[in-house]
Amino acid sequence: MKVYEKNAPDCECEELHTEVIAKKREAMPDESTLYDLSDFFKIFGDSTRMSILFAIDGEPMCVCDIASTLGMTKSAVSHQLKILRQSDLVTYKKSGKNVFYTLADDHVKDIIEKALEHIRE
Amino acid sequence: MKVYEKNAPDCECEELHTEVIAKKREAMPDESTLYDLSDFFKIFGDSTRMSILFAIDGEPMCVCDIASTLGMTKSAVSHQLKILRQSDLVTYKKSGKNVFYTLADDHVKDIIEKALEHIRE
DNA sequence: GAGATAGTTGAACGGTTGTTCAACTGTTTG
DNA sequence: CAAACAGTTGAACAACCGTTCAACTATCTC
Numbered sequence: 363m364k365v366y367e368k369n370a371p372d373c374e375c376e377e378l379h380t381e382v383i384a385k386k387r388e389a390m391p392d393e394s395t396l397y398d399l400s401d402f403f404k405i406f407g408d409s410t411r412m413s414i415l416f417a418i419d420g421e422p423m424c425v426c427d428i429a430s431t432l433g434m435t436k437s438a439v440s441h442q443l444k445i446l447r448q449s450d451l452v453t454y455k456k457s458g459k460n461v462f463y464t465l466a467d468d469h470v471k472d473i474i475e476k477a478l479e480h481i482r483e
Numbered sequence: 484m485k486v487y488e489k490n491a492p493d494c495e496c497e498e499l500h501t502e503v504i505a506k507k508r509e510a511m512p513d514e515s516t517l518y519d520l521s522d523f524f525k526i527f528g529d530s531t532r533m534s535i536l537f538a539i540d541g542e543p544m545c546v547c548d549i550a551s552t553l554g555m556t557k558s559a560v561s562h563q564l565k566i567l568r569q570s571d572l573v574t575y576k577k578s579g580k581n582v583f584y585t586l587a588d589d590h591v592k593d594i595i596e597k598a599l600e601h602i603r604e
Numbered sequence: 605g606a607g608a609t610a611g612t613t614g615a616a617c618g619g620t621t622g623t624t625c626a627a628c629t630g631t632t633t634g
Numbered sequence: 635c636a637a638a639c640a641g642t643t644g645a646a647c648a649a650c651c652g653t654t655c656a657a658c659t660a661t662c663t664c
Contacts, residue, residue, distance in 0.1 A: 386544065
């Protein structure tokens, strides 16, 4: 059974376990799925956005109150809310001069909960 | 019932729902927890690292084979493996000149699976 | 309509981050 | 021990990203 081969593409190695590589390549998700996944996690990878998600969990909050809760400017919060909006992680409702934001669904909380479990080990 | 107050700290707003803010501040996780959480998600927020995690799932792989599978240099992969190592997301075993990496535990897969569910909506 | 306030937005700045490159360590083999 | 190869590492560069600032829209009130 042949296991090694010389000069496989895209790698400066000279000896490779080509069967393993072929098998793994087969099992890998599409490139677009990998990008979607990492883009999704990128949203959570910022402490400001994470704080916002916790803040607006349960009871909706207006931008000004979120800013005050986090000790940040309205502008900074609004920029992050835009990103959360574009990722469909939050929904909002206008009420006079205020805009009240809240979590889009419980899916988001599930994922954060899983991560919290992992961290506490 | 008093609901508004002027000039709350850290916010240029003049009228604030102070009760909501107090309640939310109470319910928020520690600042360190928020940083730990976002740092954790930051690891997943890169498509190279995401690809590596899928590649080394199940059967362990050496650095050279990972590089070949992803079409990247050993150096670039090694840099990312270092980050995954420091986050305890992967474990490794030396075998002669090779170093074989694999997932640290099934917890990681659970979280990615949850995210995949969310994306497919 | 004028003034005040909530929220959004685009440009700019500074810090972060991923890849490249070159040099290095460590192991195997002749 | 010398050559070859797997893997790691630090510096440098470029691209990306979050906050700030200033200007803007929209709504409410007088």
